[in-house]
Amino acid sequence: MSAGSAEELKDPEVHKICFIFPNGDKYEGECTRISSGIFERNGSGVHTTPNGITYIGAWKDDKMNGIGRLTHFSGAVYEGEFKDNMYHGMGTYTFPNGAKYTGSFVENRVEGKGEYTDIRGLEWSGTFHYTAAPGLKLKLQM
Template sequence: ERCLVSLATESHRRRVLRFRSLQDAELAAQGESQTPESLSSTCVSTPEVFKINFVFPNGDKYDGDCTRTSSGVFERNGIGIHTTPNGTVYTGSWKDDKMNGFGRLEHFSGAVYEGHFKDNMFHGLGTYTFPTGAKYTGNFNENRVEGEGQYTDIQGLEWCGNFHFTAAPGLRLKLHM
């Protein structure tokens, strides 16, 4: 956390100084004058980003950006790669130690999701490719297909329409002529 401090003392009219903490600012104010006329501050959290390569106790690995919380705990924030011992790999954006933003999740089964994540879930636009080669491209809502989308089966036929989890009433076969 860094603080911007506005300081007015007997010797200086008004200056804006940058300190690491409010305590440092108060010490500086006392050094200028034992009785500063006014001391106001605005502390803005600007977390420092660290690049780490971390191995979790379960064998998972993370290589990427992280920040330290106010309690001193490191959280994945930024861009990184998380790999599990069974071969599942996530490459993409992290926020508050969760998959958030755009990313690619490759499952050891061969399934791949590429698209938007929210709180570790498929959420927003994305493409899910099944191990068979069939794929769905469209909207996701909390890990479920939801809304307008397109499903391409293993024969290459494209089906368009509205999807609602496992139901897709009114799908239309897209003909290529």
């Protein structure tokens, strides 16, 4: 085992950039230069699209990875954990109509324990599996 040079052990230099993509998307935030010389989004930043989608949060390997907030043009909002551009981990998804799900996500799907608040404000809890929620229970406020 040989000791690496100081250059090999050094963390990549973080740059702050503002970049507009050919499709009109805009990224403002941190990035690093990879070995091929290309810049990748790494660190924290804001990505916006011309049609009204905004992501504010953590980036790793040029993808949404870590904690962030994604606002859709429909008014829907997801706040929580991301992995490789997907909702993955714990998070809260608020629908445009005001209904809300808080719980576990696996690759953009609700999966596992969570709570759902419907448009009337009624709170439901249980185990969710994509579009099904067997054994869902209404939480009574007494």
